[in-house]
Amino acid sequence: MRDIDAKRHVRRTHISARATMEPAERHAAARSLRDTLLVVPELEMAGTVAAYASVGTEPETRGLLFALWKRGTYVLLPRLLPDGDLDWASYEGPDSLAPGARGTWEPTEPPRGPAAIASADVVLAPAVAVDRSGTRLGRGGGSYDRALARVGPAILTIAVVYDDELVDSLPAEPHDERVRAVATPTGGLLRLP
Template identity: 40%
Template sequence: MSTDIEQEKRALRAELRERRQLLSDAQRAAAASGIHDQLDALVDAHSAASISCFLSATTEPGTRAFVTAAVQRGIRVLLPVTRADGLLDWAVADEEGDVAEGLFGLPEPTGEVLGPIAVNDVDLMIIPAAAVDLTGMRLGWGRGYFDKTIGSMEKCPPVYAVIYDSEVLDSLPREVHDQPVTGVVTPTRTLTLSPARH
């Protein structure tokens, strides 16, 4: 494992995290509204009856209104629950949307927890990212949860990462374990980047 690549990723994550923290409340609200519209259209385009998504933290593009609305539309939404062993459990989102602080201080659902293989049944995965490049390579936040999940799935559905417009980059450093995504959803557009992945 190249330490140069690790250092490059670390520096890039720090820069992206700082950029996200500088956004105003108004910018965040506008982004969340755009994300909601884009994700609704993506779900419809895939005729998805069951999806996985995530509960956005303060600095992430907002997904919570979308999750609530999807549940109200009758879509089954699985939300990730982090485990100490590096795997993800899943919980079914409900209309109450009760949230607790997870392992890394991130928001997680409080409902009944299902095991890691529960996600194998979804039609579409919507995951967090720090950035994605034009080949579909995703830079996560360094813990590897989603790379492990996607890499272990027998039949992986389309995977879209939710990021801000400025986080679609020309290229990203990559390591062997890094998993590409099908595309990205930003507040203004949805891009399919590596359709051949599935």
């Protein structure tokens, strides 16, 4: 099986599994992830965090975004551009989000440009699955691979997934950007090699 076909299969499998989760299970996972991430030293000290507003059955990030913002962290959220790249704008509380492209929630503040992610002290990235080497499987558009390529090598990049989405290995292609850590509800933060 080619890597691209293998990725599609893994993506479908994990998205289907997410759809079977009970709302209470999702809520508990969101609370656990929020509590775990808020005490990560790099996040506690971060002046700027690039994150994302979760959609659908993704691990919920709204409580985390609000908590980071309330404690004075400057939070950048993505805005999907027509070419599939990501622009970034500031999060100014729950009322600063509006429906965006492809069912996403995007900030309504002025855009700061695709390079704004390079100013982040920590980056939280969505994923459908992550392996123990840091290979991140997203939705398949390549938006986050482009964005993560702009992040310096010393910046902590964290994929946020459910417990069963941390796997031993995933198919990878040359353009895939690895993350440096993964956060799961019961496993907490795992720093990757």
